[in-house]
Amino acid sequence: MSEHHHGHGEGHDHHHHDNHFTDMEARVKALETVLTEKGLIDPAAIDAIVETYETKVGPRNGARVVAKAWSDPEFADWLKRDATAAIASLGFTGRQGEHMRAVFNTPDTHNLIVCTLCSCYPWAVLGLPPVWYKAPAYRSRAVIDPRGVLAEFGLELPAEKKIRVWDSTAELRYLVVPERPEGTDGFDENALANLVTRDAMIGTGLALSPVGAR
């Protein structure tokens, strides 16, 4: 099979998610065929895995965790002490969520999560990672120029706000608990969860304000 070239100029020349469909389609098809002929994989199992991450496991799980932490101080304490157990109590467990840690934004400090060495990500609460999280630009710069990275997400933090970057070098998977937005007194957990974006739980965004979310 021919080596792909890093194709630019096909309508998305500023992104890293040009995915070389033709070569990779053929390569993956060949692999799936060989493995299926050998009885090593079950194509229906692959369908089930895909369906799980397309429809069941995604950032709404994490949003529920955050909303509960905002509404229930005891749950927030538990989440701080033992995020794995607290999150499991809501039914979110398993692959790439085996060992969880929740880090809380404060008025003084903003947290940002990265995996510089691969793309470790808390699948159980956020689903599969977005392309940018896995791409070299984010992985290289989050630890050295987080303010520059955040600006590319449209997030300008006050100059005095401290930034804490967590590099996921081990099997701990991090979830950022953003600050609860103002003007949400009396919101129930569902209404609060609607304000929690995936990016807020990585640290490349903040929770939405109730005005902006409307």
Added chain:
Amino acid sequence: MNGPHDLGGQHGLGPVAPEKDEPCFHAEWEKRALGITLSCGAFGAWTIDESRHARETLPPATYLAASYYEIWIRALEKLLKRHGFVTQAELDGGQMLEKGREPKRVLKADMVAGALARGGPCDRAVDAPPRFVAGETVRTRNFHPETHTRLPRYARAKVGVVEAVQGSFVFPDDNAHGEGENPQWLYTVVFSASEIWGESADPTLTVSIDAWESYLERV
């Protein structure tokens, strides 16, 4: 290893390009790549650490030009060949030529929910107490193995503070190479940006890594 995967602090890799309303997958083949990779992981023939090492040993030009699922597939092909499940001729031809090795288990559709829910916990008890305590100042070791390690280059030979003892976990540097799980205590170690990045560092920035005990020395 000092491979193309060890990206922290590298320059020149461009701006981050967040995509509005990004789909879960960008192509059908990405779905198959995810499912095939997870299915083959279920064989029990290699560890997550060996598969990470297979990815980081791709040639730098290949690694940096590839989309992430392409990296997965290229590494998976290496693992399948290394462990005797497929041959290069089979990959080239896209069909089975010989039976090859039998795995411990094949992931069937009815096993998927259970397997994903179980995941692969890698916390393991160790007999010795932790060597370091929270609040202690430590220095990371300065090593450059060609084998797998999870101590990033930017954080080697740096002085930081142990923030927390996180429990004890399988040691990837050994586990990646079939040398056993050899669990160790794991510590969250925090560094000032100036310790890592020097004189022009952001004074408001701190960076932490999760470091196995053998990565750390007393200061």
